[in-house]
Amino acid sequence: MVPGGGVSLSPAKAAQAAQARALLAQGKGEQARAAALRLAQGSPRSAEAALLVADVCESLGAYPQALHWAQRAAELAPADAGVQERAGYLASVEGDARRAEALLRAALALEPGRASARQHLAGALCDARRFSDARDLLRAGLALEPGHVGLASMLAGTLLNLARVDEALDVIRVHAAQHPDSAGLAMGEALLLNYADVPAGEVFAAHRRFGEALSRSITDPPFAHANTRDPARRLRVGVVSPDLRAHSVAAFAAPILRHHDREAIDLVVYQTNYASDDVTARLRTLGGAWRVMDTATDDALARAIHADSIDVLIELSGLTHGHSLPALARRPAPVIVTYMGYPNTTGLGGVSERWVDAHTDPPGAEAFCVERLRRLDPCFLCYDPPADAPAPAPRAADAPVTFGSFNSAQKISSATVALWRGVLGRVPGARLLLKAVNFEDAALRDDLRARLAQGGIAADRVELRPPVRDKAGHLAAYADVDIALDPFPYHGTTTTCEALWMGVPVVTRAGDRHASRVGATLLHAVGRPEWIAPSDEAFIEIAARLAHDRGALARERMDLRERVRASPLCDQPAFCRRFEGAIRDAWRAWCDAASTARAGAPARAGGGT
Numbered sequence: 001m002v003p004g005g006g007v008s009l010s011p012a013k014a015a016q017a018a019q020a021r022a023l024l025a026q027g028k029g030e031q032a033r034a035a036a037l038r039l040a041q042g043s044p045r046s047a048e049a050a051l052l053v054a055d056v057c058e059s060l061g062a063y064p065q066a067l068h069w070a071q072r073a074a075e076l077a078p079a080d081a082g083v084q085e086r087a088g089y090l091a092s093v094e095g096d097a098r099r100a101e102a103l104l105r106a107a108l109a110l111e112p113g114r115a116s117a118r119q120h121l122a123g124a125l126c127d128a129r130r131f132s133d134a135r136d137l138l139r140a141g142l143a144l145e146p147g148h149v150g151l152a153s154m155l156a157g158t159l160l161n162l163a164r165v166d167e168a169l170d171v172i173r174v175h176a177a178q179h180p181d182s183a184g185l186a187m188g189e190a191l192l193l194n195y196a197d198v199p200a201g202e203v204f205a206a207h208r209r210f211g212e213a214l215s216r217s218i219t220d221p222p223f224a225h226a227n228t229r230d231p232a233r234r235l236r237v238g239v240v241s242p243d244l245r246a247h248s249v250a251a252f253a254a255p256i257l258r259h260h261d262r263e264a265i266d267l268v269v270y271q272t273n274y275a276s277d278d279v280t281a282r283l284r285t286l287g288g289a290w291r292v293m294d295t296a297t298d299d300a301l302a303r304a305i306h307a308d309s310i311d312v313l314i315e316l317s318g319l320t321h322g323h324s325l326p327a328l329a330r331r332p333a334p335v336i337v338t339y340m341g342y343p344n345t346t347g348l349g350g351v352s353e354r355w356v357d358a359h360t361d362p363p364g365a366e367a368f369c370v371e372r373l374r375r376l377d378p379c380f381l382c383y384d385p386p387a388d389a390p391a392p393a394p395r396a397a398d399a400p401v402t403f404g405s406f407n408s409a410q411k412i413s414s415a416t417v418a419l420w421r422g423v424l425g426r427v428p429g430a431r432l433l434l435k436a437v438n439f440e441d442a443a444l445r446d447d448l449r450a451r452l453a454q455g456g457i458a459a460d461r462v463e464l465r466p467p468v469r470d471k472a473g474h475l476a477a478y479a480d481v482d483i484a485l486d487p488f489p490y491h492g493t494t495t496t497c498e499a500l501w502m503g504v505p506v507v508t509r510a511g512d513r514h515a516s517r518v519g520a521t522l523l524h525a526v527g528r529p530e531w532i533a534p535s536d537e538a539f540i541e542i543a544a545r546l547a548h549d550r551g552a553l554a555r556e557r558m559d560l561r562e563r564v565r566a567s568p569l570c571d572q573p574a575f576c577r578r579f580e581g582a583i584r585d586a587w588r589a590w591c592d593a594a595s596t597a598r599a600g601a602p603a604r605a606g607g608g609t
Contacts, residue, residue: 029060047077081110085117092124100124129440131161163409165195183213191319197415200513204368211347222331223306231588238310240270242322246279248494249341254384257286259576298326305332318342335590343515345369359521360514379525382575383497388472392503393479401430401547404481407495409438411487417455426544435465478502491519500564503557509539525569
């Protein structure tokens with residue numbers, strides 16, 4: 001089809017376009033680009049030719065060039081909604097929010113029922129932290145097309161960003177009832193339940209439903225593995241993540257990349273995130289082969305992992321945005337591990353192990369996990385402190401006690417609000433400072449103030465701050481906080497480490513699952529278990545006791561960073577030796593199971609409890 005307003009290609013030039021596409025399909029990207037460019041230069045009024053160049057450039061990861069040609073196609077075909085959408089999507093990928101919004105709104109003006117353009121626009125609005133606008137846009141889309149799975153999933157995610165987890169769950173559950181086989185909706189419910197104060201069994205059941213739905217959707221068979229079953233040989237270890245960038249995961253992945261034993265491990269990293277940044281560049285210097293798979297399909301990623309003969313594959317995202325679980329469902333490596341990037345089971349039987357510790361997942365946690373649990377005691381995490389962190393700044397003796405939380409707004413549950421209300425009730429004159437990336441949205445700030453007031457926290461005791469873009473500035477804001485309050489039931493991780501690094505004590509309420517026990521393992525690791533509360537009453541008591549001893553707070557502020565630095569939380573070489581021991585043990589278990597199976601005895605499958 002010729003894009004609206006464009007010039008049709010002649011039969012000869014249409015053949016040239018087909019040849020360029022064939023070259024691209026054969027993996028000859030540069031030849032395809034050259035052919036597409038020749039075609040576009042010889043057909044300067046053809047939107048189809050311009051779009052072809054954009055497609056080829058995107059496949060090669062040349063996003064600025066892809067956007068240039070897509071924008072050219074949009075100018076040539078102003079009446080074609082699909083062309084406008086294509087250019088708007090690429091503008092969004094390139095971070096050009098204004099251009100993306102203009103192009104995508106043009107697409108919707110041409111075709112209001114074009115759900116894909118509405119989803120791309122909602123994504124661009126969310127990237128710009130305009131969650132309220134995205135919510136309204138998605139609700140309008142569902143009014144036009146009730147029951148649309150993609151719009152419903154995005155609306156639920158947007159409501160979560162607006163700290164409306166109960167509303168998000170309502171949206172997901174209504175649509176999941178209409179589409180019981182949708183793995184995407186099942187995933188949405190499982191992910192959302194991490195933020196809800198519900199029984200652990202309910203959360204686990206949702207994750208298991210997701211895993212079963214995803215497994216049913218995979219039609220290709222699992223890969224067969226010819227890996228040499230030698231438990232002592234050098235291993236090919238893969239790491240796959242969409243978050244090897246300015247993201248919390250990077251602070252815990254860096255030690256593994258930096259300190260892995262190159263004699264024992266041949267490391268291969270699969271970067272699946274679109275946006276590379278300075279953090280990505282720094283991580284790439286730390287060691288290991290690096291595969292940029294940002295445009296790869298799940299099938300292509302799975303084939304690449306299998307072709308690399310990976311022995312142990314470690315995924316770092318779980319069910320979070322950009323995950324690669326459909327690729328993992330085909331078992332492209334003999335041993336697949338989920339680690340660190342998600343506080344729960346994947347629900348997927350093809351994932352062999354989940355790595356935790358005895359604080360996050362004490363004995364009995366196996367009942368809520370489809371993978372085999374392996375515990376990396378004393379702490380399953382190793383923190384890489386930011387090199388540009390400012391020194392902890394002393395608080396003025398006459399400043400009002402300020403409690404703080406720099407966690408995402410998604411974690412401000414009704415249970416969290418109740419804990420904060422209790423703490424402020426015990427410390428007259430104290431204030432609450434909240435800072436989150438979501439707070440760029442003014443409507444969210446107004447809504448949250450109203451919710452806090454309804455929960456018994458007066459507006460004049462609360463300050464809501466928008467994010468600070470640079471890491472040093474973000475950390476400097478802890479100069480205004482005396483005590484950090486961990487949210488519940490979904491604890492902070494990076495935020496807790498950062499608060500401790502800046503000399504700020506953290507009070508945490510330990511719960512009954514991994515997500516509500518991460519704070520406990522971090523505080524055990526730095527030798528401050530007395531800040532872990534087993535109940536709501538204990539949380540309030542610990543926070544109030546800390547607040548009333550200003551001298552102790554001042555000493556912690558000056559001493560806590562060195563305590564953290566010397567703790568197991570920051571002992572990178574020691575942690576990596578434990579981590580590599582887990583890799584070796586997981587590999588040995590697979591070799592043993594494979595040998596048992598060859599001998600004719602029943603063998604346990606790769607996943608399961």
